[in-house]
Amino acid sequence: MPRFSCSLAAAILFSIAANFSAAELSPQLKAVRSVSREGQGNEAAAAAVRTLSAASASDLLQILIGFEGASPLAANYLRNAVESVVDRHLAANKPLPAKQLEAFVLKRSNDPRARRLAFEVLAKVDLTASDRLIPKMLLDPSPEFRRDAVQRLVGEAEGLGKDSADKAKQVYRKALSGATDSDLVKKISKSLKDLGDEVDLVTHFGFLTDWRIVGPFDNRGFIGFDIAYAPEKELDFVAKLQAKDGEVAWGVITTSDEFGIVDIAKSVAPHKGAVMYLATSYEAAANRNVEFRFGTPNAWKLWVNGKFLFGRDEYHRGMAIDQYRVPANLKAGKNVILLKLCQNEQDDDWAQRYQIQIRVCDPSGVAVLPVKSGSRSTTGMSPLKRQSKRLTASAEGASQ
Amino acid sequence: MINLHKISAWRIVPLVVAVVFSTSLRGADWLQFRGNNVSGVSALSAIPATWSDTENVAWKVDLPGRGASGAIVIGNQVVVTASSGFRQDRLHVLSFDRVSGKKVWERQFWATGRTMTHPKMSVATPTPASDGERIFAFYSSNDVVCLDLDGNLQWLRGLTHDFPNASNSLGMSSSPIVIGDTLIVQVENDAESFAAGLDTSNGKSRWKKVRPKKANWTSPTLWQEGDAAPMALLQSSAGIEAVHPRTGETIWKFGAGASTIPSSVVTPDSLLIPSNGLTAVRLGDKVDDEAGSPEVLWNDRKLGPGTSSPIVVAGKVFVVNRAGVLQAADVNTGSLLWRLRLKGPFSATPVAAGQHLIFFNEKGDAQVVDISGAEGEIVGENTVGETILSTPAIADNEMFVRSDGHLWKIAK
Numbered sequence: 001m002p003r004f005s006c007s008l009a010a011a012i013l014f015s016i017a018a019n020f021s022a023a024e025l026s027p028q029l030k031a032v033r034s035v036s037r038e039g040q041g042n043e044a045a046a047a048a049v050r051t052l053s054a055a056s057a058s059d060l061l062q063i064l065i066g067f068e069g070a071s072p073l074a075a076n077y078l079r080n081a082v083e084s085v086v087d088r089h090l091a092a093n094k095p096l097p098a099k100q101l102e103a104f105v106l107k108r109s110n111d112p113r114a115r116r117l118a119f120e121v122l123a124k125v126d127l128t129a130s131d132r133l134i135p136k137m138l139l140d141p142s143p144e145f146r147r148d149a150v151q152r153l154v155g156e157a158e159g160l161g162k163d164s165a166d167k168a169k170q171v172y173r174k175a176l177s178g179a180t181d182s183d184l185v186k187k188i189s190k191s192l193k194d195l196g197d198e199v200d201l202v203t204h205f206g207f208l209t210d211w212r213i214v215g216p217f218d219n220r221g222f223i224g225f226d227i228a229y230a231p232e233k234e235l236d237f238v239a240k241l242q243a244k245d246g247e248v249a250w251g252v253i254t255t256s257d258e259f260g261i262v263d264i265a266k267s268v269a270p271h272k273g274a275v276m277y278l279a280t281s282y283e284a285a286a287n288r289n290v291e292f293r294f295g296t297p298n299a300w301k302l303w304v305n306g307k308f309l310f311g312r313d314e315y316h317r318g319m320a321i322d323q324y325r326v327p328a329n330l331k332a333g334k335n336v337i338l339l340k341l342c343q344n345e346q347d348d349d350w351a352q353r354y355q356i357q358i359r360v361c362d363p364s365g366v367a368v369l370p371v372k373s374g375s376r377s378t379t380g381m382s383p384l385k386r387q388s389k390r391l392t393a394s395a396e397g398a399s400q
Numbered sequence: 401m402i403n404l405h406k407i408s409a410w411r412i413v414p415l416v417v418a419v420v421f422s423t424s425l426r427g428a429d430w431l432q433f434r435g436n437n438v439s440g441v442s443a444l445s446a447i448p449a450t451w452s453d454t455e456n457v458a459w460k461v462d463l464p465g466r467g468a469s470g471a472i473v474i475g476n477q478v479v480v481t482a483s484s485g486f487r488q489d490r491l492h493v494l495s496f497d498r499v500s501g502k503k504v505w506e507r508q509f510w511a512t513g514r515t516m517t518h519p520k521m522s523v524a525t526p527t528p529a530s531d532g533e534r535i536f537a538f539y540s541s542n543d544v545v546c547l548d549l550d551g552n553l554q555w556l557r558g559l560t561h562d563f564p565n566a567s568n569s570l571g572m573s574s575s576p577i578v579i580g581d582t583l584i585v586q587v588e589n590d591a592e593s594f595a596a597g598l599d600t601s602n603g604k605s606r607w608k609k610v611r612p613k614k615a616n617w618t619s620p621t622l623w624q625e626g627d628a629a630p631m632a633l634l635q636s637s638a639g640i641e642a643v644h645p646r647t648g649e650t651i652w653k654f655g656a657g658a659s660t661i662p663s664s665v666v667t668p669d670s671l672l673i674p675s676n677g678l679t680a681v682r683l684g685d686k687v688d689d690e691a692g693s694p695e696v697l698w699n700d701r702k703l704g705p706g707t708s709s710p711i712v713v714a715g716k717v718f719v720v721n722r723a724g725v726l727q728a729a730d731v732n733t734g735s736l737l738w739r740l741r742l743k744g745p746f747s748a749t750p751v752a753a754g755q756h757l758i759f760f761n762e763k764g765d766a767q768v769v770d771i772s773g774a775e776g777e778i779v780g781e782n783t784v785g786e787t788i789l790s791t792p793a794i795a796d797n798e799m800f801v802r803s804d805g806h807l808w809k810i811a812k
Contacts, residue, residue: 037561037562038557038562038604038605039555039557039598039602039603039604039605040604042555042556042557042602042603042604043555043602045555046553046554046555046602049552049553050552053552072510072512072558072561073512073556073557073558073561075510076509076510076512076543076545076553076556077553077556079508079509079510080507080509080552080553081553083507083508084551084552087505087551113510144485147486181486183486310564312565312591313565313590313591313613314568314569314589314590314591315590317568317569317570317590317615318516318518318569318570319569320516320569323516323569324514
């Protein structure tokens with residue numbers, strides 16, 4: 001369509017839609033929220049966004065409320081509509097509903113993405129918003145708000161003189177209580193260490209440090225990723241298992257690494273062309289949704305309570321805290337976690353790492369610690385002994 | 401100043417794709433990675449050989465996030481992408497007024513795919529593309545966003561959202577191209593590797609085909625001979641696969657392997673592939689075996705490029721190797737013509753403006769090489785003082801280049 005035609009259409013659309021009330025936007029919000037995989041619903045969503053974009057400022061709240069339960073794709077469509085409405089009003093020097101936006105931001109049960117967007121809009125028209133609101137968001141469910149609040153406290157602590165070490169410790173400790181991003185946690189931890197305080201990073205992040213381990217099974221020629229070796233069929237921790245180089249038995253591996261890295265190459269052996277299985281139990285206080293977040297340079301598969309959650313067949317493309325995010329449901333009581341970790345046969349210096357770092361947290365990144373065992377997971381030696389757990393391969397959910 | 405006498409004597413690379421696009425193109429546009437015809441050449445442009453803070457920099461503007469993506473130019477708009485936030489999960493598309501540098505609009509999105517990259521890369525590494533009416537922004541998270549020229553969302557896709565194992569923990573850099581009414585994307589990695597042709601009007605997949613399971617950072621290119629249907633040329637570690645852009649149907653394959661970093665470049669009648677050094681194959685219908693492989697014209701192991709893709713100008717191919725040495729060779733024979741040591745290292749692919757090749761190294765130093773003589777000659781050395789990984793865009797006598805923090809317009 002020629003550009004002038006697009007502009008004309010937009011103008012007509014605006015004139016029609018400008019008087020829409022909030023209630024009349026419901027069909028558009030529904031259309032956007034119906035967008036799904038592989039472009040399904042794209043045309044209807046785009047048409048709906050054109051109408052939403054022409055809405056009045058008073059309708060912004062209705063669009064923001066529409067984020068509730070919206071998929072990541074739908075949220076992006078809605079974001080575009082909000083940005084269009086805001087840009088149009090700012091360009092025309094028309095007011096935005098600052099009080100309502102602030103109230104929306106402060107209501108923590110609102111969608112975190114919508115709250116953050118509302119805050120960013122508010123900050124365009126209220127230059128005091130950041131100073132007034134962010135300091136109260138240290139424990140906010142939105143990771144972006146938490147980060148902002150933590151950064152302010154870190155700045156405050158850094159600004160204290162050498163004579164104020166105790167005060168600085170206090171401020172850093174407060175900052176740490178809200179910190180979930182690894183860069184800020186590391187920075188705070190180092191500052192506290194310099195001031196004489198140690199931080200238990202394993203507990204802070206919720207790393208799982210104690211595992212049973214068995215292997216190596218054969219992964220020469222990458223065959224092992226798709227082969228269901230014995231631990232995938234039945235978890236029997238006393239059984240002898242036929243593996244790559246003969247019979248093997250389950251052993252124990254623990255880590256004292258401050259970032260919870262379980263290093264198979266160093267602690268067990270630098271196996272190549274191998275599959276190792278790691279298992280642990282996790283005692284949850286109640287049924288709840290969590291994220292397993294981990295980093296590894298190796299291929300992996302993850303099961304929780306016998307249910308396959310996700311797997312990834314990638315080797316030596318980097319490792320970082322929270323590299324992968326896998327949503328999971330934990331049940332109250334004991335949960336059995338099984339990991340399959342695969343190593344390839346590359347002989348390059350940079351392809352020798354065989355390790356994993358895994359933690360359990362809520363969707364905002366705050367550690368969810370197991371009960372009973374304090375900060376640590378447990379291999380559950382006695383409870384799991386002779387426990388047979390049937391493992392099924394039913395994929396659930398998606399990972400990030 | 402451009403030498404018109406020299407220009408007239410040149411063999412200007414034919415605009416083989418001028419008829420590929422569904423709309424008539426403004427001559428001054430630069431619509432995708434390496435420009436409209438994916439050559440990196442703007443034969444009639446003249447860019448100043450030297451510039452500084454006070455000379456030949458028309459404007460410099462701040463960017464809100466990182467990016468190794470290049471700018472594109474659509475009429476009076478300069479469009480760039482960026483990514484910001486601790487996890488680089490905030491995606492930006494920005495449009496600037498080409499004359500003044502004033503930001504016209506900005507749109508942001510949340511990444512729906514994984515955003516981990518090598519520290520050198522960023523989520524905004526692929527260069528966006530345009531068909532002259534729409535902007536297609538693509539990110540390492542495999543989010544594809546289509547906006548009209550006013551920033552209104554037309555459609556979006558989350559290709560990792562759709563196919564959860566399609567990602568690369570080092571980051572992905574393949575830049576999409578538009579052929580007719582299809583957007584060609586390569587999402588190639590170790591775990592779930594595919595290429596797809598997306599309908600430019602609604603983002604739905606016209607086709608999706610499985611590709612080699614190996615990380616691949618190259619970008620598709622295209623070829624069209626006369627009035628024949630254009631081909632999309634998909635590069636991977638396996639080689640080159642030529643496909644019909646609208647159906648994904650394979651036309652031919654070159655199976656001798658190829659690099660996964662620098663991309664191939666077309667000449668008027670051949671394709672130069674970073675394969676076993678550099679390999680030239682004949683383009684067109686003629687194949688030399690039953691498998692439908694194109695005829696190999698020549699191969700030279702010493703002409704292997706480093707990270708930057710080769711560029712072809714006036715019957716010569718120019719390649720920068722890993723040591724930062726620029727090599728010029730005859731495009732028809734592969735015979736080496738001259739060498740010139742440059743100051744590297746390089747990630748950005750060079751562009752050509754008239755008789756000048758412009759190289760930005762990773763330190764932000766630009767070296768302008770005059771290629772009109774018997775030997776290459778550095779005629780300008782400049783710096784922007786910031787890391788440059790992106791390939792510049794050229795439109796008329798203006799050049800646009802971006803760093804993680806800024807976008808510059810270089811022009812008299």
